[in-house]
């Protein structure tokens with residue numbers, strides 16, 4: 001089978017739908033990895049995924065097993081190269097397992113907030129008029145509150161826990177996506193290619209889902225990737241305040257929170273998870289910047305320069 | 306002090322290459338010309354590199370496109386050596402370009418009036434009333450029938466030809482020294498076209514503006530320009546005086562001329578261009 | 587009986603003080619298998635007439651009848667199968683993120699028609715495009731190729747009426763000749779009725795039997811090809827257009 005060779009992917013005259021799609025994706029990938037910073041982003045996010053998937057293999061200790069004799073060991077101690085926390089748990093292993101929690105949060109937020117925002121934004125932009133006004137005022141209400149405060153209020157109402165934290169974050173994260181999608185929709189709803197499908201008898205549902213939404217998707221994806229750092233930080237913040245993940249779950253924000261008490265004498269307890277958050281946030285930001293170059297319809301449309 | 310004697314724009318051996326994943330694509334392959342305070346036409350079929358030549362002068366070719374030239378100078382200043390910042394001060398004010406696709410080049414969510422007056426207010430520090438007055442004058446000059454309404458309209462509320470004229474007005478407002486017009490009249494009927502060309506002509510004759518007029522309409526270019534470059538596959542295959550265009554020697558130029566329908570002409574299929582690989586060499 | 591009858595059509599955008607009367611009392615009728623041209627000043631409402639027929643512009647007065655039946659305010663699927671439109675700008679009329687195949691198959695899916703593969707391939711063949719273009723994206727095609735795809739798309743539903751809004755004004759002379767030849771051939775082969783807008787009198791003269799000249803939203807003259815040739819146009823704008831076009 002000749003599939004998946006470079007020449008097959010880059011064939012200017014693909015022989016099937018699948019080949020065309022894979023070919024476009026491969027071109028995008030080539031463009032992405034030409035940008036060194038984006039590569040760094042890909043590597044960091046990839047590492048996060050690997051860490052989450054292979055956590056049992058990578059971890060050296062049970063992340064929640066306490067061992068009080070080993071408490072507060074400094075980094076580079078034998079067997080605990082990032083040190084241990086106040087219950088003698090291995091910080092490295094907790095960070096590795098914490099990747100699962102972070103990824104879980106990231107995934108949950110990405111399947112909820114952007115989809116909801118996209119839906120609202122596309123409908124507001126496409127129908128215009130009263131629908132637009134109503135939906136955008138609704139969006140403004142959510143935008144008007146600072147994210148962490150609104151999330152706090154939700155969690156306070158719903159009770160602490162990861163799912164509730166994610167729900168709260170998603171509720172506060174969607175308005176910007178709605179705005180992005182609406183702005184994009186406004187510029188394309190009058191396009192001839194939309195008029196052309198309408199002329200073929202397509203209903204609004206079909207036009208919105210298969211013609212308008214795909215054009216808004218790149219901007220939303222870029223925005224989501226760039227926001228990911230903020231989302232991780234909010235989740236960590238909720239964890240830190242004791243409103244997100246609950247102990248003994250190895251959540252990074254929670255780990256910082258518990259390390260805060262020894263910040264001056266045993267700095268590593270709070271610093272190591274802090275570094276993890278920093279690196280992962282940076283990774284998503286770099287990836288988002290790289291994706292902007294690849295996905296931005298204005299730079300990718302090629303032909304007409 | 307402006308150098309009245311020397312040429313406005315000198316281009317020598319201009320090359321534009323796109324480094325695509327599938328290998329390099331040479332869009333412009335060694336184009337040279339000089340432009341004084343005159344009307345120079347560039348004609349050629351679609352994809353022959355006319356737009357890329359025009360955009361190169363403003364250094365507006367997007368990556369992965371690359372511009373190279375032995376020399377590309379505006380009033381003696383090397384354009385390729387300038388910083389992006391000095392380039393930005395040239396663009397719009399001294400060198401303006403009417404883009405081929407007004408619907409793409411105009412901002413879809415900003416009113417025509419705001420787009421027309423933006424430059425005047427920011428760059429020339431004109432008051433709102435003065436800027437609006439200038440914009441109205443310009444819209445009237447390009448034969449827009451109800452300029453007040455158009456000023457408040459958004460690009461999607463304009464007809465194809467009106468969009469094109471708004472774009473022209475926008476580029477002429479700062480009174481540039483060099484205007485690159487990329488298919489500026491392709492959506493205009495002959496009567497409006499005549500007026501729009503008259504404005505450009507006046508600017509060339511009275512203010513000594515240089516005009517690079519890109520078009521695929523050979524008849525138009527032969528009537529309007531002084532000299533014409535004929536491009537094929539990124540190269541200039543022929544340079545003729547505009548009024549001699551119908552007597553052009555190159556088979557490609559001849560072929561392009563033959564493709565045009567004529568009022569009262571026969572109804573049989575129009576001749577199409579038979580391309581000869583040797584033209585590209 | 588005429589296939590397309592437009593009777594005293596009025597199109598007004600907006601309302602109150604900002605109302606724009608883009609079309610003011612236009613009446614034309616086009617017989618079956620005829621090719622009718624609309625020429626006129628830029629901004630005179632030519633595109634708006636076509637868009638009104640398609641339900642893309644707000645009709646404020648008058649009537650449009652297709653085969654005697656008046657069109658209501660909504661265009662249904664049945665309308666799509668009888669009337670299709672080719673847009674002016676081939677760069678703007680194809681969805682940038684869909685392959686040619688997806689674009690051509692879309693109308694078949696909407697109308698639940700089978701044999702998609704076969705129909706897409708034969709549509710490409712009809713407009714003279716190599717099957718290797720089938721899975722390309724629009725940005726991988728030239729302007730002329732894109733306009734062929736746009737024409738192929740309109741033919742998927744086998745309509746009897748094609749509305750053509752400046753189908754060649756974004757194309758260069760050689761490609762224009764190819765597209766015009768293609769349109770003439772398709773019209774002869776399929777017995778299509780054309781209503782074609784152009785600002786280029788020579789193109790209309792080449793393609794159409796009769797034409798209407800528009801200015802400021804009104805038809806100022808209707809004339810046939812023969813009359814154009816013996817210079818018997820009466821309206822000053824028509825004469826000006828003619829004088830500038832030869």
Ligand SMILES: Nc1ncnc2c1ncn2[C@@H]1O[C@H](COP(=O)(O)OP(=O)(O)OP(=O)(O)O)[C@@H](O)[C@H]1O
Nearest residue numbers: 302303305323330332350351352353354355356357
């Ligand atoms: N981003 C890109 N990647 C690869 N090739 C490109 C890109 N942009 C333009 N080209 C190529 O550059 C060549 C010249 O394009 P250009 O737009 O200058 O043509 P043109 O003469 O202006 O044609 P037209 O009359 O259609 O406007 C084309 O063959 C095109 O395929």
Ligand SMILES: Nc1ncnc2c1ncn2[C@@H]1O[C@H](COP(=O)(O)OP(=O)(O)OP(=O)(O)O)[C@@H](O)[C@H]1O
Nearest residue numbers: 462463464465466599608628629630631632633634
């Ligand atoms: N959506 C809209 N809202 C408001 N006015 C509009 C809208 N669409 C068109 N118009 C106006 O209607 C008039 C006719 O436009 P139309 O597009 O029909 O012109 P046209 O004859 O096709 O001109 P061209 O040859 O320049 O394309 C113009 O004055 C235009 O500004």
Ligand SMILES: [Mg+2]
Nearest residue numbers: 355356357405
């Ligand atoms: Mg061009």
Ligand SMILES: [Mg+2]
Nearest residue numbers: 464465632633
């Ligand atoms: Mg029009």
